Amino acid sequence: MNARNETTDKPMRRQYVKFSVYEIDPAWRRLDPSTRESGKDELCRIVQGFSSRLFVKSYSLIGMRGDADFLLWQIADRLEDIRDLSATVYGSRMGAYLHMPHSFLAMTRRSIYVSPDDPHASRLIITPTAAKYLFVYPFVKTRAWYKLSKDTRQAMMDDHIAIGRKYPSVKLNTTYSYGLDDQEFVVAFETDEPSDFLDLVMELREAEASSYTERDTPIFTCIAMELREALDSLGATVDKLERLPRSVNGHGDEWVRVLSTAEVPDGASKVVYLHGDQIAVFNIDGKVYAVSNRCPHANGPISDGKIDGTVVTCPLHNSRFDLISGEPLQGPANKPLTRYQVKVEDSLIFIASAYGASDPERTLPAESR
Numbered sequence: 001m002n003a004r005n006e007t008t009d010k011p012m013r014r015q016y017v018k019f020s021v022y023e024i025d026p027a028w029r030r031l032d033p034s035t036r037e038s039g040k041d042e043l044c045r046i047v048q049g050f051s052s053r054l055f056v057k058s059y060s061l062i063g064m065r066g067d068a069d070f071l072l073w074q075i076a077d078r079l080e081d082i083r084d085l086s087a088t089v090y091g092s093r094m095g096a097y098l099h100m101p102h103s104f105l106a107m108t109r110r111s112i113y114v115s116p117d118d119p120h121a122s123r124l125i126i127t128p129t130a131a132k133y134l135f136v137y138p139f140v141k142t143r144a145w146y147k148l149s150k151d152t153r154q155a156m157m158d159d160h161i162a163i164g165r166k167y168p169s170v171k172l173n174t175t176y177s178y179g180l181d182d183q184e185f186v187v188a189f190e191t192d193e194p195s196d197f198l199d200l201v202m203e204l205r206e207a208e209a210s211s212y213t214e215r216d217t218p219i220f221t222c223i224a225m226e227l228r229e230a231l232d233s234l235g236a237t238v239d240k241l242e243r244l245p246r247s248v249n250g251h252g253d254e255w256v257r258v259l260s261t262a263e264v265p266d267g268a269s270k271v272v273y274l275h276g277d278q279i280a281v282f283n284i285d286g287k288v289y290a291v292s293n294r295c296p297h298a299n300g301p302i303s304d305g306k307i308d309g310t311v312v313t314c315p316l317h318n319s320r321f322d323l324i325s326g327e328p329l330q331g332p333a334n335k336p337l338t339r340y341q342v343k344v345e346d347s348l349i350f351i352a353s354a355y356g357a358s359d360p361e362r363t364l365p366a367e368s369r
């Protein structure tokens with residue numbers, strides 16, 4: 001059964017999660033430099049063009065495995081958005097040289113082994129971190145596991161969860177594939193410390209639940225980087241060719257067009273993605289605000305929160321935040337929401353990087369008209 005949003009009593013949204021592992025045909029490296037560069041530019045533009053429809057985070061696997069060059073981690077509300085991105089990538093100039101030797105589709109779901117009151121159970125909305133490394137693999141339990149009583153499984157999972165909490169530098173994202181894809185789960189671990197992940201996996205092998213693992217390979221070791229950089233690492237980079245035209249603000253940060261004002265009308269909110277961050281965009285009385293979509297308390301989806309004036313209430317545990325300053329007005333959150341620079345030009349909404357804590361522009365929303 002779907003969990004419910006405490007402030008609106010509507011079912012909480014669940015997300016589709018897709019890991020697409022691409023490999024490039026070596027013939028692409030023999031193309032002339034300008035063809036390769038324009039193909040990379042086009043692919044970056046395609047992925048950026050989907051920023052209002054799905055989250056895409058890119059990773060390089062060059063040198064990590066023989067059958068994989070880069071990975072796109074996609075998070076969407078609709079399967080069609082994942083399909084459309086894939087189709088557009090394959091229709092591009094570079095797409096003619098790409099194939100996908102590995103692909104994992106899954107959905108978010110509340111864990112049945114974690115109490116609903118535990119913030120770690122709130123995994124309906126995936127919120128990737130800025131971690132440098134991602135370790136991904138499909139996971140299948142033995143059928144004998146499902147014959148065990150719920151209490152027996154719970155006891156084993158309690159041990160499993162306790163081991164995981166000994167490694168706070170490693171964040172686990174578990175998603176569910178039953179009936180959607182070949183595996184039962186896709187697990188994605190984010191960390192800045194591969195050695196911590198290695199130690200965690202070694203310790204988990206000794207836990208009793210491990211004897212009920214049917215399959216947990218292939219494993220992908222991925223290095224986070226901007227898509228352009230990941231494509232450059234495919235080889236044959238030409239440094240001196242002209243790159244995409246850039247529009248920058250006074251601090252040299254790039255403005256990225258994320259939405260038209262028609263896509264986020266008065267009183268509405270929308271999630272967009274910028275450099276790996278999930279950003280909630282609100283239009284309140286013609287003024288546009290952009291804040292992190294991750295509540296600083298326990299990652300609640302701020303875009304789903306109730307709005308009252310310029311105050312948003314987190315749907316998970318009811319922390320209230322002022323969208324103008326980002327400051328918490330009511331706990332349990334005790335840290336501010338990250339705010340992003342936003343401007344509106346010709347009915348288009350642009351976002352640049354987050355404001356620093358002492359930035360004097362911090363209190364200025366953008367007019368949407």
Ligand code: FES
Pocket residue numbers: 295296297298299300314315316317318319331332333
């Ligand atoms: S996640 Fe707990 S108040 Fe937002």
